[in-house]
Amino acid sequence: xxxxxxSEIEPKWQAVWAxxxxxxxxxxxxxxxxxxxxxxxxxxxxxxxxxxxNYTMGDVIARYKLATxxxxxxxxxxxxxxxxxxxxxxxxxxxxxxxxxxxxxxMKSQMQPLGLSLDWTREFATCDPEYYGQQQALxxxxxxxxxxxxxxxxxxxxxxxxxxxxxxxxIDGKGWRSGADVxxxxxxxxxxxxxxxxxxxxxxxxxxxxxxAKVKLMQxxxxxxxxxxxxRFERTDGDDPIIxxxxxxxxxxxxxxxxxxxxxxxxxxLVADNPNLAAFVDECRKMDTTEAAxxxxxxxxxxxxxxxxxxxxxxxxxxxxxxxxVLMDYGTGAVFGCPAHDQRDLDFARKYDLxxxxxxxxxxxEVEVSTxxxxxxxxxxxxxxxxxxxxKDVTSQEAIDATIDYFExxxxxxxxxxxxxxxxGLSRQRYWGCPIPIVHCDDCGAVPETKENLPIxxxxxxxxxxxxxxxxxxxxxxxxxCPKCGKAAKRETDTMDTFVDSSWYFARFTAPHAATPTDIExxxxxxxxxxxxxxxxxxxxxxxxxxxxxxxxRMTGHLPQGTEEPFNALFTQGMVTHEIYKTTGDDGRPVYxxxxxxxxxxxxxxxxxxxxxxxxxxxxxxxxxxxxDILEKxxxxxxxxxxxxxxxxxxxxxxTASGAEAAHKHLARVYRIAQxxxxxxxGDPIEDVNLMRAMHKTILDATNGVESFGFxxxxxxxxxxxxxxxxxxxxxSAKQEATRTLAQLMSPMTPHLSEEIWSLLGGxxxxxxxxxxxxxxxxxVEDTVTLPVQINxxxxxxxxxxADAAKDAVEAQAMADETVRxxxxxxxxxxxxxxxxxxxxxxx
RNA sequence: GCCCGCGUGGUGGAAUGGUAGACACAGGAGACUUAAAAUCUCCAGGCAGAAAUGCCGUGCCGGUUCGAGUCCGGCCGCGGGUACCA
Numbered sequence: 001x002x003x004x005x006x007s008e009i010e011p012k013w014q015a016v017w018a019x020x021x022x023x024x025x026x027x028x029x030x031x032x033x034x035x036x037x038x039x040x041x042x043x044x045x046x047x048x049x050x051x052x053x054n055y056t057m058g059d060v061i062a063r064y065k066l067a068t069x070x071x072x073x074x075x076x077x078x079x080x081x082x083x084x085x086x087x088x089x090x091x092x093x094x095x096x097x098x099x100x101x102x103x104x105x106x107m108k109s110q111m112q113p114l115g116l117s118l119d120w121t122r123e124f125a126t127c128d129p130e131y132y133g134q135q136q137a138l139x140x141x142x143x144x145x146x147x148x149x150x151x152x153x154x155x156x157x158x159x160x161x162x163x164x165x166x167x168x169x170x171i172d173g174k175g176w177r178s179g180a181d182v183x184x185x186x187x188x189x190x191x192x193x194x195x196x197x198x199x200x201x202x203x204x205x206x207x208x209x210x211x212x213a214k215v216k217l218m219q220x221x222x223x224x225x226x227x228x229x230x231x232r233f234e235r236t237d238g239d240d241p242i243i244x245x246x247x248x249x250x251x252x253x254x255x256x257x258x259x260x261x262x263x264x265x266x267x268x269x270l271v272a273d274n275p276n277l278a279a280f281v282d283e284c285r286k287m288d289t290t291e292a293a294x295x296x297x298x299x300x301x302x303x304x305x306x307x308x309x310x311x312x313x314x315x316x317x318x319x320x321x322x323x324x325x326v327l328m329d330y331g332t333g334a335v336f337g338c339p340a341h342d343q344r345d346l347d348f349a350r351k352y353d354l355x356x357x358x359x360x361x362x363x364x365x366e367v368e369v370s371t372x373x374x375x376x377x378x379x380x381x382x383x384x385x386x387x388x389x390x391x392k393d394v395t396s397q398e399a400i401d402a403t404i405d406y407f408e409x410x411x412x413x414x415x416x417x418x419x420x421x422x423x424x425g426l427s428r429q430r431y432w433g434c435p436i437p438i439v440h441c442d443d444c445g446a447v448p449e450t451k452e453n454l455p456i457x458x459x460x461x462x463x464x465x466x467x468x469x470x471x472x473x474x475x476x477x478x479x480x481x482c483p484k485c486g487k488a489a490k491r492e493t494d495t496m497d498t499f500v501d502s503s504w505y506f507a508r509f510t511a512p513h514a515a516t517p518t519d520i521e522x523x524x525x526x527x528x529x530x531x532x533x534x535x536x537x538x539x540x541x542x543x544x545x546x547x548x549x550x551x552x553x554r555m556t557g558h559l560p561q562g563t564e565e566p567f568n569a570l571f572t573q574g575m576v577t578h579e580i581y582k583t584t585g586d587d588g589r590p591v592y593x594x595x596x597x598x599x600x601x602x603x604x605x606x607x608x609x610x611x612x613x614x615x616x617x618x619x620x621x622x623x624x625x626x627x628x629d630i631l632e633k634x635x636x637x638x639x640x641x642x643x644x645x646x647x648x649x650x651x652x653x654x655x656t657a658s659g660a661e662a663a664h665k666h667l668a669r670v671y672r673i674a675q676x677x678x679x680x681x682x683g684d685p686i687e688d689v690n691l692m693r694a695m696h697k698t699i700l701d702a703t704n705g706v707e708s709f710g711f712x713x714x715x716x717x718x719x720x721x722x723x724x725x726x727x728x729x730x731x732x733s734a735k736q737e738a739t740r741t742l743a744q745l746m747s748p749m750t751p752h753l754s755e756e757i758w759s760l761l762g763g764x765x766x767x768x769x770x771x772x773x774x775x776x777x778x779x780x781v782e783d784t785v786t787l788p789v790q791i792n793x794x795x796x797x798x799x800x801x802x803a804d805a806a807k808d809a810v811e812a813q814a815m816a817d818e819t820v821r822x823x824x825x826x827x828x829x830x831x832x833x834x835x836x837x838x839x840x841x842x843x844x
Numbered sequence: 845g846c847c848c849g850c851g852u853g854g855u856g857g858a859a860u861g862g863u864a865g866a867c868a869c870a871g872g873a874g875a876c877u878u879a880a881a882a883u884c885u886c887c888a889g890g891c892a893g894a895a896a897u898g899c900c901g902u903g904c905c906g907g908u909u910c911g912a913g914u915c916c917g918g919c920c921g922c923g924g925g926u927a928c929c930a
Contacts, residue, residue: 042930082930155928166928214848218925221847291926295845344845421927428928498930537924539848544927574850575924645868646856652849652923659856659869666868669883713858716867788863793911795863833910839862843910 004668006635010752023117025073034070036062039534043103046626047110050576053643060748067772075509078125081433089464096432122512126501132434133455134517140448141556157185161467164429189427194548198419210569215539224420231413233308245331250399251338253359259323261333284324311412340369360384426497433495441482441489503549524560532567574652578623581609592622637750638664644711674757683731691730700775702745790841807834814840
C-alpha cells in the first residue's frame with residue numbers, strides 16, 4: 001500500500017501534461033470549440049484563496065469540456081496596470097514595472113502548482129508593450145470612427161500633493177496621503193461614446209439567456225432608460241428659457257421651484273457678480289464626487305432671484321434655485337421640483353419654505369401632502385386635480401403619456417428618452433497605464449499617432465519620490481514630432497483607465513501574438529467566450545465596458561461581423577471574505593493588519609486589534625489569505641477539492657482554515673480504495689448490480705452538477721458514492737470499473753490524483769483525454785418508491801408503492817396505512833392530494 | 845441615499861412549491877492498538893420524555909397555497925456596486 005503523496009504525484013502529472021501539450025489550444029474543425037475564461041488577476045503580489053476558487057471553477061469546466069469532446073481554449077494573463085504599483089513605488093522606492101513583473105512571476109509560481117489546464121503559450125500582461133501597443137491602435141481606430149471624443153470633466157485634486165486622486169483615495173473629503181481638503185479641478189479628458197450604445201446594450205441583455213438574472217437587472221438599472229420630457233420654462237426677465245427634464249410631468253400642477261446644477265450655465269453666469277452664489281457654488285464644488293456621497297449629502301440650495309413662468313399656469317411664477325443635488329450630466333442639468341410627489345423635493349421645500357401643492361390625490365383620500373410625499377406607483381389609479389389635459393381618474397403612467405402629448409401639441413416641450421448611462425471617461429493622470437497615443441501640436445491640435453510609431457512605450461527612467469504623474473515632469477519623453485505637420489510637439493501624458501485593458505483581453509487571447517489587435521480568423525473561430533467566470537463585484541462596470549468594446553471592435557473591424565456579445569454564458573462566483581483587523585495609527589488614521597499577524601485578537605507586541613466584520617479580501621484592508629500553506633501541506637488536489645466542496649460557488653464564503661484536513665483525508669481514502677481494488681476478492685452478482693446502479697446514478701448527478709455549477713453538491717454525491725464503493729462486496733472487475741469512473745468524475749476537481757488512479761487501474765492514455773462517462777438510464781429505473789404521507793401538511797408516515805402506481809391505488813394505500821388510520825381516528829378526509837412519485841397529503 | 849444580492853443546527857452548507865438539516869467540519873460514544881496516531885462503526889436541530897412519541901423550528905411580521913426555506917407584501921441585519929480600487 002502506497003501512502004497518498006501529492007508532492008510526488010502532482011509534479012509528475014503536470015510534467016506529463018506539459019510534455020504532451022494536453023492543454024495547448026489549436027484551431028481545428030473536427031471538434032466543437034469551447035472557450036472558457038476566468039477573469040484574469042491583478043498582480044497584487046500574492047495569489048489569494050479567492051483566485052484559487054475562481055480558477056478551480058474554470059478549470060473544472062475546461063477539463064469537463066475537454067472530456068466531453070470539445071476543442072478547449074483556456075488561457076491566462078495579467079491585468080497588470082493600476083494604482084497599487086505606483087503606490088508601492090512611492091512607499092518603497094522601487095519601480096512599478098519591476099514591482100509588477102516580480103509579482104507576476106511570484107503569482108505564476110503559486111498558480112502553476114495548482115495544475116490548471118491552461119494554455120500558457122497565450123499568456124500576456126496588459127503592461128507588455130506588445131499588448132498596450134495594440135490597445136493604442138484600437139484607440140486610434142475608435143477615435144477615427146467617432147467612438148472617442150474630448151470634453152471637460154471634473155477630477156479630485158489634492159492641493160498639497162499636487163495630484164489627481166481616485167475616489168478611493170479621498171477619505172471624508174480629504175486626501176489619503178496629505179490629509180488636505182480635496183478640491184475639484186476641471187480637465188479636458190477623453191471619453192468613449194458608450195452612450196451611443198445605451199439602447200443596444202440594454203436591449204441585447206434579453207438575449208443573454210445564460211447570464212445571471214441579477215447581473216442583467218443590475219446592468220439594466222445602470223443603463224437606466226426612462227421616458228420623460230424636456231419642458232421649456234420662460235424666464236420673466238426675457239433671458240433664454242430654462243429647459244428642465246422630467247420623468248414625472250404628470251406632477252406639473254405641483255411644480256413650485258426650478259433647481260439647476262451648480263455648474264449649469266445659468267449658475268455659472270450669475271456667479272461672476274454675486275458673491276453669495278459664488279460661495280455656494282464653491283461649496284458644492286468641494287463635495288465628494290461619488291454618487292453615494294452626493295445622494296447622502298444634505299440637500300442644499302440657494303435662490304438665484306431668477307423667476308420663470310409655469311408653462312401651463314402662466315400666472316404662477318416659480319423661483320430658480322441652484323441645488324447641490326442636481327447633476328449636470330443627467331438630462332438637461334435642470335429640474336422642476338414638485339414637493340407634493342417627491343420626498344427629496346418635499347424636504348427641500350420645507351427647509352426653504354417653498355409651496356407644497358398636490359397634483360393628484362389617492363382615490364377617496366383628498367388630503368394635501370404634509371410631511372410625507374405622495375408617491376404612488378405608476379400603475380396605481382389616482383385622482384388628478386383639474387389636469388390641464390382634462391384627465392382625472394387615471395394611472396400616473398397614463399397621465400405622463402397624456403401630459404407629454406399635450407406639451408408636444410402646444411409646443412411647450414418634447415418627449416425624450418433619457419439614459420442614466422454616462423460616457424466613459426478614460427483619461428487618467430497617472431504613469432502606470434497605457435499611454436494615450438495622442439500628440440498635441442500648436443498648429444494641428446490633438447493628433448493621433450501614426451500606427452507605425454506604436455507602441456508608444458512608457459519611459460523607464462521615472463521617479464516616484466514625489467506624488468503626481470512622472471510623465472508630466474519627464475525631461476524628454478513628451479517631446480516628439482507632430483504626426484501631421486512634422487513640427488515639434490508634445491505627447492499627451494495621460495494614460496488610459498485600466499478598465500480599458502480588461503475590456504478586450506479576451507479577444508487578444510484568441511491571437512495573442514498577432515501584429516494587429518486581433519487576427520480576424522482566430523477571433524472568428526474562438527469567439528465568443530463560451531463561459532466567463534468571475535466575481536460579482538464586476539457585475540456592472542467591467543462587463544458593461546467589455547460589451548461596449550465588443551461592439552466597438554466589430555465596428556472597427558477587429559471582431560467579425562455578427563459578434564454581438566463577448567460572453568455567451570456568465571457565472572458570477574461569490575467572494576471569499578475575511579475579517580479585517582485594525583488599529584489606530586499615531587496620526588489617528590486606521591492601520592490594517594494581515595490575518596497572519598494577528599493571533600487571538602492581538603499583534604505580536606501585544607497590541608489589541610479591532611475586529612471589523614468580514615468583507616471582500618482586498619489588499620488595502622489587508623484581510624487577504626494566501627493559499628501557500630494549504631498547497632504546501634496538502635497539495636493542489638486537496639486545495640481544489642476543498643475550495644469547491646464547502647460552499648455554493650455563487651455565494652460569498654468566509655474563509656476558515658479548518659476543513660482542508662478533511663478534504664485531504666478523503667482524497668487519501670480514495671487512493672487507498674483504488675489500491676485495495678486490485679487485491680480484492682470474490683464478488684456477488686447482486687452486489688455488482690447495486691454498485692453499478694449507484695455508479696450510474698452518480699454519473700448522472702455529477703454530470704448535472706458540473707453542468708450547473710453545483711460543485712459543492714456534486715462533491716457531496718461523490719462522497720456518498722465513495723462510501724458505497726468502500727463497503728461494496730462486488731467483484732473485482734465491477735469495483736475496478738466503479739473506481740475508474742469515480743476517478744473520472746473527480747478528475748475535473750482533482751486531476752492529479754485521478755490520473756494516478758487511472759494509470760494504476762489500467763486506464764487507457766490520460767484521464768484528461770478520456771471520454772466522460774455516460775449514465776446508463778436503464779440502470780436508474782426504480783421499481784418502487786417511498787412516498788411521505790402528510791396529514792394537513794405535516795408528515796406523519798410513509799408508504800412504499802410501485803413506481804408506476806395509479807393515483808387511486810396510492811390514495812387507497814395511504815388511507816390503509818396504520819399510522820395514518822391512527823391519526824385520522826375515523827375521520828373522513830376533506831381532500832386527498834396525491835402527487836405521483838412525490839407525496840400524499842390528506843386534508844381533514 | 846439608490847440599484848442588486850444574501851440570511852437554514854455549534855460551524856460550512858443540502859433541499860424542480862412536496863419527508864427541512866443531505867454531505868462535511870467541530871463534538872460525543874465505541875472498535876482496533878501496550879499506548880498514541882491512522883483507520884473503521886455508531887450518535888447528534890431545540891424543548892419535554894426512560895422510550896414510543898409529541899410540540900417547536902429556515903432573520904422578523906403578514907399573505908397566497910392542500911402544502912412555503914422556496915412565491916408575494918412589509919420590516920430588520922449583513923454584503924456587493926455606486927462610474928478614478930480592481
